[in-house]
Amino acid sequence: MSITLDQVTKHYGGVPVVNDVSLDIGDGEFFVLLGPSGSGKSTLLRAIAGLTGVDHGRIALHGRDVTHVGARKRGVGLVFQNYALFRHMTVADNIEFALRVRHVRGKVRRQRRQELLRLVALEGMDQRLPAQLSGGQQQRVAVARALAHKPEVLLLDEPFGALDAKIREELRRTIREVQRELGITTVLVTHDQDEAFAMADRIGIMNLGRLLEVGAPHDLYSRPATRFVATFLGAANLLLARRTTDGIQVAGTTIAAGDRTPAVYEHEVVAVVRPEEVEIAPARAALASNYLAGGVVDEVVFTGALEKLRVRLDEAAQTPLLAHSGADGESVELLQVTRTQHEQRGFSVAPGQSVAVGVRRVHVLPTPLSSFTACAATPQLAQELSREPLLMELAARMKTRIGTRCEPKLGVADAEGEASADFVGTTVIASQTDCAHRAEWLLRRGARDLLVLPAGAAAPQRVLIHWMGEAARSATLAVSASVLRHVPAEAVYVGIFPGQGNGGRDAPGIRELLDARSEAQAAHGLEMRTELRFGEVAEELARRLAEAPAQMLIVGVTDLARFAERFRNLLDGGQWPVLIVHRDAP
């Protein structure tokens, strides 16, 4: 491995800007770190270069641990967004700088300079000053300068940011060619997905300091694992669907599930439909693909090669579309469609026209959290709960919706009887005095993911994870990973063992912790710390939560026996949000 990052974490003023990033980049690989501004990608690059220290974790270059090695001695080449050329030096002096520092003989320096100038196609520019070059040429010099000392790794920090579109394209090609010719391991940071697609062997997508997904461009585009990646890499329509034994059910229509194995139980999922996978036709019979719903064309924009439509789905279809943010930040519930010239010629549309909408391909996100339903004894309380700031923030970040439902029997002591309907997605109840009982009532009637939310809870800075019973383990990890992709918090697995710690009992405990960590990492890309405690589970968890503010608990349970009694301390009137993941033992 050329670059190895192991649990790299960097805080600024208590906020993690790079959060538990682990990554291996192979020899000669062109790796692109992609993310919105403030996602931590540039900080990560500076950490690899040695210009920023890390608070936690290790960095190795070609097997050499360089975590505590200064930038001078790391042997990397770094190219800056605004070139950072030494303006008082000629092109030749700039390129030879690294060699001069290393006391390389003049003849060798000149030879190397000629070689590099040829490589970046700037022969004969040796004696120019940076000010006499265009922006594109300056950046070429910067690349040549970064390569002069034959670094093992080339790092590029938004190198095309300051250039206009044409020159950008040309320089992209040059850098790709140089990289192929030298076979140098390269990491490029950008917020431009076109750039990432055009250059990368592999792309790593960062958001909120976390490395969300890593993969080849095509794989990430067609099979994203998270909502963020699905919407950040190109446009995407997110739909709430149901996974049934037959396939994916969207708005009453069942679409073949594709390559995935059918689900053992029916549940709500989030489906991704790319705009180019949507088909529109005059009538349902004319569709070549699966019928989704009827709709009305809201807007038609001609963009040259493609036509972009926005279609409002019929109310009657019980629109499964999740709102996405429009350009003005207002949420819109319109289906995005792009059509080629060819399709336009076959069926031209105008705003206001009724159409039948079909879907060619659906990708189901493996995320376990689909939507939220605020649940209370009266509709008014449910409404109030659905407007809790933390819940609204979570839903906004997850690009999902908050529904409400009323369970009149909720909160009535020892109430018998069934729930009013099936539970879908994550059920949310307010934290109050007897909420352990309410939680048990809901869990016994089929609620699978239950969030107990105190009024005015703050966004968590630390998420504690624990499960009771191995059956809940993988679901708890999946839910935790999903939550942590959307909040910038650190994840801590709390292992709890009965009684006081002693030498004989420690060993299996620690192995269990490590197993949990590696499963979280391998299956969900979730990096978490581990903590070991001794005592009664619910008691210890309550104690741990009381230790610091802004913490949240995600707890997996299998056995509901004496649930309310066991969890009273943890749930009744607690100041922390608790997400209960209930899975039956097989």
Add this chain to the structure above:
Amino acid sequence: MSLRAPSVLPGFGLTFGFTTFFLSAMVLLPLAAMVLAAGSMHWSDFVHVVFSARALGSYKLSFGASFLAASINVVFGFIIAWTLVRYEFPGRKLIDALIDMPFALPTAVSGIALTTVFAQSGWIGRYLEPLGIKVAYTWLGVTLALTLISMPFAVRAVQPALLEVQRDLEDAAETLGAGRFYVFRRIILPTVLPALLTGFTLSFARAVGEYGSVIFIAGNLPMKTEITPLLIVIHLEQFDYQGAAALGLVMLVMSFTVLFAINLLQAWGRRRHLLGANS
């Protein structure tokens, strides 16, 4: 070509007229008076006044001490500006505000205060006395006073330049393997050099003409510690207006020559260093 480019804004006639009138009455007319007063002298009288041993001695002191003061200010100005820009320490904001003190403090106050501090019995002078260093009433005192009153010009010239030294440049040099001292010598110093020159120029210009703070600490011995502005005052007190005007003219010509030379040097430097700012 008309006098000015068209603009929709009113008030050009009024403000331009007033400005021109004010400047003509306040600056051009008096300057003309000086040039004519000096010009109406006999050539031999002019040479006699301007090249007298006493005048030559005063030039040497005025320009020499100013040159020395400006040089000291470039060194300390850089150190102070660097400290203020790069380091965080208690009292930094207060020190930053105090830098302008010599600029706001009346020169007569600076003069008597410095003289008192550096006199043989003064707070600092008493410790220098046993070392055989006499500051008050010597050329050292003159230099010291000039250093004090021109110090803000050097610091304030260097400060913005240091602020603008891109951290990226230092980072780039570091990833290329350069050590801190090498970065300082090859990257930072060349970048702030034009600002250092500007600081020198401004300090020098202020110091050459200074009068109030110097006359108290100088001792004013002819040939030894008498600065040119004082010599002009002495001529005026004897109602030798022509002699005073002649000395004034010489001073003006000499300072403008020095400033012009430094400006040339700077323009040359700017062509080399700062072109990059435009692209």
Add this chain to the structure above:
Amino acid sequence: MSAVSKLLPTDAARPGQHTWLHSIVRWFFIAVSLTFLAAVLLAPLATVFAMAFAKGVEAYARAFADPDTAAAIRLTLITAAVVVPVNTVFGLAASWAIAKFEFRGKSVLVTLIDLPLAISPVISGMLFVLLFGLHGWFGVWLQEHDLSIIFALPGIMLATMFVTFPYVARELIPLMQQVGNDEEEAAITLGAGGWLTFFRVTLPKVRWGLVYGMVLCNARAMGEFGAVSVVSGHIRGLTNTMPLHIEILYNEYNFVAAFAVASLLTLLAVLTLGVKTLVERTGYRGH
């Protein structure tokens, strides 16, 4: 400057740097700066007050009871009261003409405005002696009409005005250039007149720069020594401003009185710096 201090923690957290070497260099720089400033700046400032109160508060107060001292203070205040408003009007007019319009000879105008800062105050004073003095251009005419400018109040005002008129203009010109003409042009197209535009659009934008320019102008006007010394004639109780009076008291070895008067001017300087700091905190950036 705040942007830089935000970078500091990053710098300190860099791997592979000798933190002890860093802090040695850092403390060396801070120590050199503070020592230099203490010797040439703080010690003299402290001396002013130490000397003024050397013989107690009573002696300090007595210094101001002297009628000559009172006259010097009055003269300084009168001079400033005339000079500062005139220079403010000039500064506003000059900056409007220079910042808002393009015309030929603009750089000549700017150079002329800077000129008083470049020449010795003694020469500045001399210019007026050459014009209005006994052997000056208008000397004979003035004598015939029994008018005196040199060795009298008008001369002091003229010399002070000459030395201090650049300050307001130099604060305002870059500021007006920086804020641009867009808002003024918008106001004119909306039908506002010239004066309305000036008072309602331009002045509010540059008011802090104007305040600082005036305060600085005032400080220099009250403290001017060289130019005034040449034109005043040093007549006690009549043409002695505060700085000139300090010189006389000092040369008479009346140190307490000299430093007592000096302490007033020092307070004025401190006040001026205070205003400057406040003005900078409002977001306006001076030179």
